[in-house]
Amino acid sequence: MDFIVEVSARHVHLTQEHVEALFGEGHELTFDRPLSQPGQFLSKEKVTIKNGERKIERVSILGPVRKASQVEISKTDCVGLRAEAFIRESGDLEGTAPIEIEGPEGSITLPEGLIIAKRHIHMTPETAAEAGVKDKDVVSVAVDTDGRKTIFGDVVVRVSEKFALAMHIDTDEANGANVPRNGCQGRIIDIEF
C-alpha cells in the first residue's frame, strides 16, 4: 500500500486561552488553508518562539485550538535555539522542555511543550486493517526519492476514524531523504533493525 509522505514545517498548537493571550481577548484563529487531516487548518496568524535570546520568527499556528499548547520544531531548530527537545508523539508533553511564545498582543511561557514530533502515519481503521497494522504499532517506511532512497524506522501508526491516510515527517527528515516540499510516496516494508 502506497501513501503520501507529507512534510510538516515547524508549527505551534494553541489553546483558546493562549490564542487570546497572544492575539487579544476574544480573538479566534483565522482560516488560511486546509491541511490533509480532516478539520485541521493552517491559520493566518504567526508567532515568534523564543529560548532566552534565541528566537525563530513567523512560526505557523495550526488550528483548530487544542486542550494543550505545544511547539513542534526540527532538530536543526533546536540547535539554533540552543534548546533541548525530545522526540515525542504529539500531545505527549510531560517532562518536555519549556519555550516562550510571543504574539502581537502578549507573550506566554509554556513550562513544557517543546517537542520534535515523532514520525507517524495517520490511518483509518479500514486502511490499518488492509495494511495489517494497528494503532501504536511501530513500522518502517521506504521512500523512493531522487538520489536518496531512504528507510525510516520508528514510524508510529496512529489509527482513528477522523484521520486521512498520510505519513508526516519534519523538514530535517525530508531534507535528509531529499523528499520534495510537496511530499512523496511511501510504503511500509517488513524490516527490523
Ligand SMILES: [Zn+2]
Ligand atoms: Zn500528523
